[in-house]
Amino acid sequence: MSEYIKKPFKKENGIFSFTITDLETKKVTEFYKVTPFPNYKDDDNKQTILEKGNRNILAQKFKNFIGYKKKVLEVGCGTGQLSIYFSLGTNNKIVGLDPTIESLKLAKNFAIKNEINNIELVNADIFDDVLIEDYFDFVWCNGVLHHTKNPYKAFEILSKSLKNNGYILIGLYNKIGRLRTIFRKYLSKLFGVKFLEIFDPTLKNLKISNEERKSWIKDQYFHPIESLHTLDEVLRWFDKNDIKYINSIPSCDFEISQNYDNLFEENPRGSFYSRLINQIFMIFNRLGSDGGLFIVIGKKNIKNTSK
Ligand SMILES: C[S@@+](CC[C@H](N)C(=O)[O-])C[C@H]1O[C@@H](n2cnc3c(N)ncnc32)[C@H](O)[C@@H]1O
Known part of the structure; x- marks a missing residue:
């Protein structure tokens, strides 16, 4: 049971x-x-x-x-x-x-x-x-x-x-934020895994065992199924499933400074352009160098419970 x-x-x-x-x-x-x-x-x-x-x-x-x-x-x-x-x-x-x-x-x-x-x-x-x-x-x-x-x-x-x-x-x-990893993935096909040890900034700084290192490289670069997504796409998923957007990393709006203290407070969804630009910035910041993962937080909000 x-x-x-x-x-x-x-x-x-x-x-x-x-x-x-x-x-x-x-x-x-x-x-x-x-x-x-x-x-x-x-x-x-x-x-x-x-x-x-x-x-x-x-x-x-x-x-x-x-x-x-x-x-x-x-x-x-x-x-x-x-x-x-x-x-x-x-x-x-x-x-x-x-x-x-x-x-x-x-x-x-x-x-x-x-x-x-x-x-x-x-x-x-x-x-x-x-x-x-x-x-x-x-x-x-x-x-x-x-x-x-x-x-x-x-x-x-x-x-x-x-x-x-x-x-x-x-x-x-992220479709945009992961570009650096995708670029490295293609280069590693030409130059081998050693290339990643030198040019992947996250890998260089990881203080983990050899086993964990192997899992990490395989997971990032040699996965059999991998797709890429955007903030806009996830907002549509939320809307269709009674999930209210709360916050994201990177944020959807320009004004929001990335402050982990108010992670679960409701924030504006921004505009198509603010979301696009924040995702482009991922290429150049830590999010992009870490593999381009973006986070979206939502809260279930069923307005009409009789539905
Ligand atoms: C990259 S690992 C992430 C593990 C963990 N969430 C973390 O962040 O360390 C992806 C995980 O997703 C799981 N997974 C893949 N396809 C799945 C599915 N259809 N249903 C549930 N889990 C799945 C895999 O087994 C694997 O453990």
């Missing part, structure tokens, strides 16, 4: 499990099976995960904003570091969903070893739509939808499981 899963499942090794049948999703799970992402260091423990999470300003602000006694879903949790970070020191209930069982097993082992009891894992494909509607207070889905066969459909499905007034955060590769 599970109060938030609506379809029959098996429970294997403590993980709620569904059979992955979709061929595109299988391609992705085959990819992550070999190099689970983001993976753990041998000596990772609660403290190191907490420290790493606190250094990630977006995750840290999100965790603070969640507060206590909330239900949080991480879609595409991979090896679950972030889900574990969100669970640590709180009485929130965290659910991590991912189709790659090898990644979830690493998450489960870590949770067992470190006696973390407020996290549950679901081995499923978003497109199998296994979660009930109107259940979670927060949904976090960062770096996932652009690796699926139909990012909009996936968004539609996962936003249904969000409660009214709940918050959703999605992170996607």
